[in-house]
Amino acid sequence: MNDSFDVIVAGAGPAGAQCARDLATRQYDVVVLETESEDVFPRQSNKSTGGTFPPMLATFGIPDEAVMHFTDTVVVESPNEHFTLKQAGAVLDFGAFKTYLVEDGQQKGATYRFDARVSKPIMESSEIVGVQYNGSKKVYGDIIVDATGPSAPLAKALGVSDLKRTQQAIGIEYELEGVDLDTAGYANLTNAMMLRLGHDYAPGGYSWIFHTGGDTAKVGLCYIQNESYQRYAETRRTVDGYLQQWLDTDPRFSTADRIEGRQHRGSAHIQAPGSLSTDNFMAIGDTVPTIDPLWGEGIQKGMRSGRAAAIAADQCLIPSEPTTTAEDLSLYNELWHTEVAPGHDSRLWMAELLYLASNDRYDSLIRDLNHFDAATLRKMNNGNKLAIAKLLRFDDLSLLVQFVKHQFST
Template identity: 75%
Template sequence: MRDSFDVVIAGAGPAGAQCARDLAARGYDVVVLETEPEDEFPRQSNKSTGGTFPSMMTAFGIPDDVVMQFTDTVVIESPNDHFVQEQTGAVLEFADFKTFLVEDGQERGAEYRFDARVSKPITEGGKIVGVQYSGSEKVYGDIIVDATGPSAPLAKGLGVSSLERKNQAIGLEYELEGVELDGGRPRYADLHDAMMLRLDHEYAPGGYSWIFHTGEDTAKVGVCYIQNESYQRYGTDRTVDGYLQHWMDTDPRFEGAERLEGKQHRGSAHIQPPGQLSTDNFMAIGDTVPTIDPLWGEGINKGMKSARAAAIAADHCLTPDTPDTSAENISLYDTLWHRDVAPRMDARLFITQLMYLAPNDRYDTLLRDLKRLDPDTLSEANKGNKRAIRKLLHLDDIPLLATFAKQRLRN
């Protein structure tokens, strides 16, 4: 096998596979190292709810045949209320989506090596020049990209990763059939063709739960929450499995529902600001840095955008007659990340962390506010618009803000 490429990418998730697609389309020699065996891919790494928006599919040329269900609305539930916003979406069959990205990248010329677990960076003079994988196997590249997610063996080996366990959110999802989606009760909305997110500490302390319609009477149903003790003050000693089972046992919409065999997905992501994103010859993309929408956990679009930013930066570094992959030159990726992938990250993290600290009755108030305010208030607040965020705050929130400030000082 060849041992030298223009770009070596560790990880064939959406970010890694999309980066390979873009670079191969530009004519670069690219190899992707993926932990899973080819005949099982992507069974072990099928970890996402697959909820995204048509803008992502259009921007990255994703075919409709990887979509389980197109949706028309986003629903937010609190313990005693709900809010409906017209917004189109798409719930992906995540395994089909990943398979498409890989196969399309291969057709464009990217090489894939499966059953290739990356272990550490190969360095010379303090700079990464290659990757060690599958024991003693080695491959070298002008640019190395870590797209392995939170494990981040290359980013950690280079001292680039800043992911902290206290900021880790864990999630579990089942696919169910026989779900009652038509509401039928005053506090529940009709969830046909909808993606629903529920804010309720009884089921997801320090996080949220969800129901994504996937067709007929089937849905993806899951919970996700931040593990650290500041948020878990609302929780019990249940595991993530216990919380999801508790929701299924107590929500009447699941009375006749049954789990689909083999359709269980586990995952994790970090809710925190990014640290270092790149260095000499190296970039970290996708969930290797916290490339996730902090408020609602949507990671596909963010991961794909980070992949494209990395591909643009690699092209910028490798195009000249004398390539320059220095930290200074490759930092174009950092600029693009902060501009295009996650602008206003600090403000967006503020509203996210504050919201998940709020008690359950504050969620009912939030939904009442959303109903009386301009329809764009929620989307603008999620973008980090400070004026929109202020509209959602009350004088009664001062104790909550004080608690939040003390937590930030401790951190």
């Protein structure tokens, strides 16, 4: 007899593990295949800073034990300015968080197979009917979900995702102790998540300091190899080299030390989504990619996409004669565009425009942000074009020309 399930999920990240939790709660027979070993999980995939917000914790029932530190503010910094927004947040212990999602899913009835590296789809009559893992092992399912993040072996093979190397953002982070969170001349970062725009430390991207309690913080940076990277980056400096340069030159780290074994690195693609689903198949999380293009919020977005996939699977599997064609699964596409990542396209162009701007323009942007009320700022963050227009200045014309040229060349 074939080894078979209602749903196969490849990858136990936030997206896949949440999809499995929801399907197990609805009593479906679901198996999650995860490439890492159970005894070290998550090791390589423990890649994220884990900055998130209360709606994620409440929506998905995440316990305080998975949170390293609760925060009160979000700070946006440029080379010479800063802007502080009162906004509750949480910095997760990403490893503990992933472990919680897995254990909770198992308690709800999901089957987990660790040490199970998915390599390719099993096809019958041009449709995926199962997956091959660890070389020759096979498992079959009515619906298959690729949640393997950027590796995406199934979504790529089926042509559902076309993750472009040129759109890949790479990130590195250290956890530090001895950080001076309230240095004169800088924003007070006590109980804050801070994002910094500046091509000196993160050419073509941004860097961050997330307070994790006491004098400890997660400190990292990421960038995409875009035009600003080509313009501002030192050719020989690696992403690790950029982080070291920041640690060596910013007075907030003059007495800081790295906490042993607490280093995280990874990548995600900042681009438009692919086709999201096809017959018997859905792609979720960073496989799509679902991550917010502007600020890199991928955890909540990924989990919401996992939930949307579970809802679509439920709708297909409930009838006495279930059908799982692309048309049946198109509910997932609809939910993705309306609930999971609304305005993804406008946030993509906002991100592209933002990372093309100069350090001086970042300073003037932060000065302007300090003059807007909370309602206007919320509209800007939600992609409202009229609100964003208030941020534009006459000398942005050359930036817009550069942006349009870039759009036509890609």
